[in-house]
Amino acid sequence: MLPEIWSYIETEDGSPDDTAYMMAAESRRTAGIFNAEACAVIFGSPALKILEELKWYGLKKVYLFKIASRLSPEGIARALHKAALKYNPQFLLFADTPSGSEVAARTAASLKRGLISNCIDFESEDGKPIARKAVYNGKAHAAFAWESYSPYLATINLSSLENAKEKNKNNPELISEEVKTESAITTLIRKWEVRRSELDLCEARVVIGVGRGVDVHFMETIRRLADLIQGVIGGSRIAVYTGLIPLDRQIGTTGKWLNSDIYFTIGISGAPQHVMGIKGVKKIIALDIAKQAPIFRYAKLGIIGDMHEVIPKLINLLESDAKRDP
């Protein structure tokens, strides 16, 4: 029987987290490297939609741990500990999100097994698995090896994850188990959310970047746009120098590194130092008047045009849309 690779699928109140399906794909990828079976682990009572969607990721087994109420990271770790001793998987993989890495660390500590966090890749060396991760701000990669027995625990770097589906559906074996919830020492009081436009740049989902091309008087219009799309305004070093944005809103090698869903640049040409900081962005929209601006090479959508004409029209569109669909 082949060893199993377990991927911890994060769900929140029954709906999938951003990383959920990516972790399923990661399970299959790792299974390919070590010639093992790809499996997924879910806690809670997920919607049928998730289980249906998971069929696209070439998984062999799905372990479903049913819980009556919400479990703390410690509770999940305890349940994973028991399950790992029972089924003996070779790997336990987690996404490197705040909650994923906490569960991973607690599980590793209670199993007394090694944890390598923020991994980029796995390799097999002399029949033993090794993991590679970026260290010292990405200046070098370091190879780590587990000195403990299996299961080997690892968390996966978020920008390395990818949502890769298989061509065909398959039917993974579903193994469900009840998990008793014990009384927790840590109790959740409430959940809350910070307003999107007040977030720090590293955390923001929507970012607007301003550069040399933007005039001080035009900032008011850009702030209006930021309000409408609930985005955070950042910018290049020049924008800091000209006083458009404060220093803590600088994007690039010497400033903040973005990890947002969308980055809309206005009047930024795209110097290498700036582009380094926007590597993690999922979608870049660039607006600049110069056709040869290097930023267009990185943008999903590049617009050559005058911001003084395009932005007010965009604001009109957004405003009328907001009225129609409040």
Place this chain on the structure above:
Amino acid sequence: MKIIICLKLITEPDVVEFDIKSEQLHDIYKVLDHIGYHLIEEALLLRKKLGGEVIGVSVAPEEGDEILKNALIYGIDRAMRIWRDDFQHADTWKSSLAIAEILREIGFDLVLCGTKSKDTGSGFMVSALAEHLRVPSATGIIGIEAVNDKKIVVHKKLMKGKRETYNLELPAVLGLEEGINEPGYVAPFSRTYRRGMGRKVELILPKLLKTEGNRLIKTLRFSQPSPRVKVGKDVSSLSIQDKLKMMRGELGREKEELFNGSPEDAARKIFNQLKETIK
């Protein structure tokens, strides 16, 4: 109340250089991990509120004395350096065992650590300590409200603006984030400064047996950053150009669109893209 802060001596990531030829790290310059200053500040704030003492501990070689002395100058009450020669290549687990041993001896109410260090950042210390000491833990903390010396309320940072608030019973181990406070400043020759100068860093030898303090992971080597193989792709079959593209993250990316038309159409195009992503 006894507040313990775990300070880490790290290789300054901004200064260190990796030499591709020799595959070695250069310019290794040891400093206190920046979260350490936040830990000191938070511990001092809590001490002000609840009273008690603040003890700084660090698993570090002789170089660590300097950072602990610095912490004393900032106003903490005691500083302990834990070290034995076989800790040279210790991993987080081994260090955590040593710290836990000392903490059991001196007693504690609240242990503050950084969630992840800046250099290698395994993020394992908080959970490992909590496991050894059999106390609750929480990481990613951006706010602590001290209710009394038996109970605290903590705010936890999750992704994309989501936050959670928890009730925790003391003793507990917490992993803090940098956003928790602004590190304070001590004026040279002020009272706090002079008192700190007068204190000494204590050196402690852990009794930990070599067998129980086995490492769980080891560092094999450092290498040049190289691309990750995509799901279902064999990297050895790629050409050099494709490998370079992969490193820059350009391989298999969707075709970009460059639009040069009327402002109306341009605005409409941006609007559609924004709408697609922002729900």
